[in-house]
Amino acid sequence: MQTSMRSLTHQAGFRKGLRNTGDSGVLRALHRLRRHLLLLPVWAAALLLPLLASGCQEANHYYAESPWYGGRKLPENLRLRRQSNPQEVDLSRLAGGTGSSQQIGVGDYLEVQIAAGLHENDQSTTAVRVQEDGAITLPDIGSVQVVGLEPQAAEAMIQTEAVRQDLYRNPTVTVFVKQQKKNRVRVLGAVKSEGTYELSPNSSDVVSAIAAAGGLAINAGQKVEVRNPGATLMPSEPTPPPMAGNSNGPLIQASSSKNMRPASYTIDLVSAARSGEGQYLVEDGGIVMVEKRDPPPIFVQGLVRNANQYEYPIGKELRLLDAISLAGGMSNQMADKIFIVRQVEGQTEPVLIQSSWRRAKRSSEANIRLGPGDVVSVEQTPGTVFMDVLNIIRFGVTGSTTLF
Structure with a gap:
């Protein structure tokens, strides 16, 4: 009893001394410290109860890697694969390669000179246009097929026809391509310079059209749609393959007859370039x-320094640690538990993927690949709450006055 009275007297004297010295800041700090210590069990219980209640996990709750205490690992079909980048693809494998730029095509204007002797009257010059059937019509000689031939081959064809008809014995024939017809093609979408461009009919393909527009833009996707003005008889030309390098679905959207080029079709640049098959004219x-x-942005929230939404990088890989870095890193030294909320196509309920900050630094499985629209949430744990309490206490004590 005497000890208790002595202790109370000592405390009263200590408080009286504080009041007399005017150092009331220390007293306020001690009261604040006592309040925080009393609330610590309440905070810990409020955090532990949800954790204990979560023992029965939902059907859509997975772990990025198999935890030692049990739990379902994220299946492979829910893991995202590396995003393909069309700008890294060798598009030259898609070039039509229909022939030399000197080949004569429909609509070209030619000048044909025929010389049977040295005299001026023995020479004739005729300007002709290659007709839709691929032929030209010359005086006396008539119709001669020249489409697809180079000028030298056309000269031999005309000479042979003139001799066959007994018009000349051994004429000298010269063919000049005065004006080559151009295909006017309009290029739209994710290219560097949209517009209408003129292409040689011998190289009028998807690759040449994209190159004329300055190449693919940074936001270019894999799909390219070609809309031709109509189906045309092309017996010597194969149609684009029905799958266009992609076995998961048809890409032909119009007639696919063997003798017809489709009026409209779609190709996958990545898969078609890998296969190297087909002519996409x-x-x-x-x-x-x-x-x-x-792509929709990703969202990073919770115990990070800059919780916000961030643009999803096109054509680049984005993993869990990258997203945390975009948000300025962790705001709590004890933060470790992370949830990734992902909406899966064809499912009404999102998938919840649990990972670990520390494990992600050592394991590629834990450092999960993120997709557009993913939500990354750094969660509270007993450790993060304890750290917050220590920070509050430290601020409460040092923020009012210096004890020593």
Whole structure:
């Protein structure tokens, strides 16, 4: 009893001394410290109860890697694969390669000179246009097929026909391509310079059209749609393959007859370039539309310094640690538990993926690949709450006055 009275007297004297010295800041700090210590069990219980209640996990709750205490690992079909970048693809494998630029095509204007002797009267010059059937019509000689031939081959063809008809014995024939017809092709979408461009019919394909427009833009997708003005008889030309390098679905959207080129079709640049098959031609008046990618942003929230939404990088890989870095890093030294909320196509309920900050630094499985629209949430844990309490206490004590 005497000890208790002595202790109370000592405390009263200590408080009286504080009041007499005017150092009331220390007293306020001690009261604040006592309040925080009393609330610590309440905060810990409020955090532990939800954790204990979460023992029965939902059907859509997975772990980025198998935890030692049990739990379902994220299946492979829910893991995202590396995003393909069309700008890294060798598009030259898609070039039509229909022939030399000197080949004579429909609509070209030619000048044909025929010389039977040295005298001026023995020479004739005729300007002709290559007709839709691929032939030219010359005086006396008549119709001669020249489409697809180079000038030297056309000269031999005309000479042979003139001799066959006994018009000349051994004429000298010269063919000049005075004006080559161009295909006017409009290029739209994710290219560097949209517009209408003129292409040689011998190289009027998807690759040449994209190159004329300055190449693919940074937001270019994999899909390219070609709209030709109509189906045309092309018996010597194969149609684009029905799958266009992609076995998961048809890309032909119009007639696919063996003797007809489709009026409209779509190709996957990445898969088609890998296969290197097919001729993706564009006719005069055709339209090439390159897909634009505009992925939704990702969201980073919780115990990070700059919780916000961030643009999803196009054509680049984004993993969990990258997203945390975009948000300025962790705001709590004890933060470790992370949830990734992902909406899966065809499912009404989102998938919840649990990972670990520390494990992600050592394991590629834990450092999960993120997709457009993912939500990354750094969660509170007993450790983060304890750290917050220590920070509050430290601020409460040092923020009012210096004890020593």
